[in-house]
Amino acid sequence: MQRLRRLLLGGSLAVTASFALDKPYPGPFIENEDFLFVLMPRTPEQMAAFYEARGFPPAAIERIRSTCFITVHIENRSRRVIWMEPRTWKFSSKGRPLQRLDSSFWEAQWDAAGLPQANRSTFGWTQLPAERDLQPHESVGGNIVFPGTTASFDLDAVFQTGQDRRGRQLEVRFENVACPPGESAE
Amino acid sequence: MKTSPVRQENPPNETRLTDSHHPADCACRPPLQLDSLDGEAYDLGESQGRWRFVHFWASWCGPCRKEMPSIDRVTRLLDDNVIEFVLVNTAETEDSVFTFLGIVAPDLVPLLDSDGLATEAWQPRGLPATYLVDPDGLIQYQALGGREWEKPAYLEFLRSLEK
Numbered sequence: 001m002q003r004l005r006r007l008l009l010g011g012s013l014a015v016t017a018s019f020a021l022d023k024p025y026p027g028p029f030i031e032n033e034d035f036l037f038v039l040m041p042r043t044p045e046q047m048a049a050f051y052e053a054r055g056f057p058p059a060a061i062e063r064i065r066s067t068c069f070i071t072v073h074i075e076n077r078s079r080r081v082i083w084m085e086p087r088t089w090k091f092s093s094k095g096r097p098l099q100r101l102d103s104s105f106w107e108a109q110w111d112a113a114g115l116p117q118a119n120r121s122t123f124g125w126t127q128l129p130a131e132r133d134l135q136p137h138e139s140v141g142g143n144i145v146f147p148g149t150t151a152s153f154d155l156d157a158v159f160q161t162g163q164d165r166r167g168r169q170l171e172v173r174f175e176n177v178a179c180p181p182g183e184s185a186e
Numbered sequence: 187m188k189t190s191p192v193r194q195e196n197p198p199n200e201t202r203l204t205d206s207h208h209p210a211d212c213a214c215r216p217p218l219q220l221d222s223l224d225g226e227a228y229d230l231g232e233s234q235g236r237w238r239f240v241h242f243w244a245s246w247c248g249p250c251r252k253e254m255p256s257i258d259r260v261t262r263l264l265d266d267n268v269i270e271f272v273l274v275n276t277a278e279t280e281d282s283v284f285t286f287l288g289i290v291a292p293d294l295v296p297l298l299d300s301d302g303l304a305t306e307a308w309q310p311r312g313l314p315a316t317y318l319v320d321p322d323g324l325i326q327y328q329a330l331g332g333r334e335w336e337k338p339a340y341l342e343f344l345r346s347l348e349k
Contacts, residue, residue: 054246055279121277121302125244125313132311138330140312 027070030172034078035134039155039174040071042143044182054122059113067101068146068179072128075139080167083160084132084140090156091146098153101145103127133163152178215317215325216307220274220297223283228297230272231323237269237347238319242305243296244276245286250314253332258291260335260344268348276313277302318347 024031027040044065051064076082091098103124110120128142146153155174161167218230218240230238241257243250261271273296275283280298287294299305308317316329333340 050246054282117301117303118277118279121306122244122246124306125247125276125302129312135330142312 025073028174028177030174032077034076034170035082035159036073036075036077036139037172038073039177040073041178041180042069042071043180044148050126051119051123054119056119056123057113057115060110060115060119063109063113065182066148068148068150069143070146070177070179071141071143073139073141074134076134076136078161079136080161081136081163082134082170083165084129084134085160086128086144086157087130088158091153092156093150093153098146098150101147103130106145146179148179150179152176215319215323216304218272218274218297218304218308220299220304222295222297223275223280223287224295226295228272230319233270233272234323235321236267237321238272238317239269239344240272240274240308240317240319241314242274242276242299242308242310242316243314244278245282246278247313249332251286251290253314253335254287254290254294256333256335258294260341261294263336263341264344265348269344272297274299274305276305320347 025038025040027038029036029038031037044067047069048061048065052061056064074082074084086100091100106123106127107120109115110123115123126143128144129140132140134140154176155172157172159170159172161170215230219228221227230240243254245251257271257273271294273294275296276299278298279300283296283298287296308315310317310328311330314332316333317325318327318329320326335341335344
């Protein structure tokens with residue numbers, strides 16, 4: 001079964017995820033009465049194939065292939081609003097802060113690559129939204145991206161709850177999430 | 187983004203349509219003027235007088251692929267003189283759309299938002315996204331994620347709009 005550590009910290013519930021021994025999801029996950037939170041690491045080949053099939057040009061594919069994509073899925077299983085705000089999430093790698101490659105990074109990449117607007121739109125829809133007030137039973141998904149030099153990372157995330165954000169905070173921690181190497185690196 | 191002061195549907199069973207979250211903070215809607223897969227020009231603003239089922243989708247989106255056959259079935263079950271189905275493909279090529287729909291729902295003729303900008307103007311919470319636009323052109327409901335539209339609860343709800 002999934003190995004979870006639960007800690008009560010100052011009125012908030014902190015949950016740490018680790019890899020499951022039996023895997024109901026294709027990556028580390030946290031599943032409880034509040035939500036399901038899954039991180040699905042993707043190989044460079046998977047991401048290149050996905051975007052190649054959508055007509056992305058080689059210059060864009062090369063940029064995509066050189067980064068680390070993690071597909072996020074979050075499902076609100078509670079009866080209250082859960083606020084997903086990835087800009088507040090803290091990523092670290094080997095004890096040092098790790099920056100996501102956010103939309104401003106990709107816009108610069110696409111400007112340099114001359115990526116058509118249709119491809120930019122598709123890419124945007126495949127990224128995790130910048131913010132979402134997840135309604136009861138609503139889910140959200142999308143990719144977060146890190147530099148290709150990232151071997152693994154930790155994630156500490158806090159979720160506000162309630163329409164007015166005054167509900168019990170949910171704290172989660174993922175440890176040592178691996179960025180899969182490409183075939184050429186294996 | 188604030189919640190618009192529009193009607194809210196209490197969920198019958200798993201039906202869950204919510205009030206609209208809209209960029210303009212009102213129930214008004216952005217324009218929608220696109221060409222269809224058949225090359226016909228379409229303007230949502232010119233189809234006032236009946237409810238519109240405005241649906242944004244892409245073939246690479248798993249929930250969209252799952253939902254499309256249900257939309258195909260429900261189009262056969264509802265009177266299209268009262269509810270018009272407006273399917274908007276987001277930023278895919280004609281070939282991709284034709285190949286996908288040719289297998290899944292060959293009778294549906296979507297609009298092509300070839301550069302994705304019309305979809306972005308509507309600011310859906312994700313794909314797929316469905317808006318129910320009333321006869322006056324106001325967004326009254328939006329569906330979060332995919333639905334099995336031909337289920338009795340949804341059919342009953344959609345039919346209730348016809349009155």
